[in-house]
Amino acid sequence: MKNTILVTGGAGFIGSHLVEALASGDSNTVIVFDNLSTGRIENIPNLENVSFVRGDVQSEEDITQLFSEFTFDYIYHLAAVASVAESVNHPLETHRVNMDATIYLLEATRFQEKEVHKFVFASSAAVYGAEPTLPKTEQSIVDPITPYGIDKYASEKYVITYGQLYGLNVAVARFFNVYGPRQNPSSPYSGVLSILVRVSKQLRKGKNSLFQIFGDGEQIRDFVFVEDVVQGLILLATKKEIQAEAFNIASGEKHTIHEIITICETILEINIPLSYGKTRKGDIKQSYASIDKIGKIGYKPQFTMRQGLEKYMMYE
Ligand code: NAD
Ligand code: UD1
16 A cells, blocks of 8 residues: 655655655655755655655644645654754754644644554654663653753653544654764764764875864764664554654664774774864763664664764765
8 A cells, every 4th residue: 555654854864764765666655844954955865756845844834734735644753953062052943843843743643634654753862861871771761951852852752642642653763873874964063973974084085184072082872874773763653563652773882982983994094183172061971772672673773883884984
């Protein structure tokens, strides 16, 4: 049976990989809804069964219009300001996208005539905050310390509560640090690996470049390759028994920033010059995941850090 699938933020880094996977084969019609603030039209696969609708998730009018044109079987809500640092600098503006928009979408979904098979929300490890118990399981204390983390947690609660109150089929994915091709390195707030890969490639071409570390470089993250995230998202959407619950999506591996720099240096046979700046406001020192819960429904990461980085660096 043909499914119509909405991917908000589908022109972005993670969203575009999801769209690619959903659109392969022709049994799905995929609608990308995006305002291209950080996403790019070139990221959207040029396929007959993929359509692009330019719109803003902060606009109730745009959402109403979207739901008047299409009836969705699945909804993946990924549109957001993905930068923690940007939420610290612009809490009100990011709140409108990262929280209010979630309710607009949930409301539209609730009143859609046909019941949606699953509404999957892209949350974040940022909900766990700086509470030091590790690894983070879905039972860990939630204590966000930035506007970004607060909005992600509030959105999660709305999503789960819509499941419980109105019987909407919903699931929440808590991504850890995602990396891979098409992650945009152009802002100072971009994901650390996108910046590191850009610097590495410049050095490889013989150009001068420098990587700046915020803090002492010993902060720990769980970096997960984007194709593994897509695997996790599709599992959460298609496993009917998953209802109104949150799941970590991560690699289950942990690395310091210094370690990932060494891996890049080894792969490309270069030395990366470093400079050190102050720790960013709201930065979490250590974040890594237990993936046991999602493992029980069949999730298995396919990429080690080195394999993922190699694939990322070969891209282009
Ligand atoms: P991204 O910036 O590449 O993608 C976000 C997309 O949303 C972009 O295409 C952007 O244009 C779109 N967008 C932003 N504001 C919008 C608006 N008002 N209306 C419509 N579209 C809008 O970021 P990403 O890394 O692909 O993140 C995707 C999702 O995953 C986000 O919800 C982010 O918070 C979450 N997440 C990302 C990571 C990570 O490590 N990258 C980790 C945890 C959670
Ligand atoms: C990232 C995601 C966020 C997600 C969270 C989940 C991005 C932009 N942010 O936040 O959406 O919810 O993971 O865990 O993808 N750093 C440097 N030098 C740089 C850039 C960063 O040292 O040039 C450091 C940062 O200070 C931080 C670490 O690298 O300690 C990771 O930073 P970043 O990639 O921005 O990710 P998070 O803040 O963890």
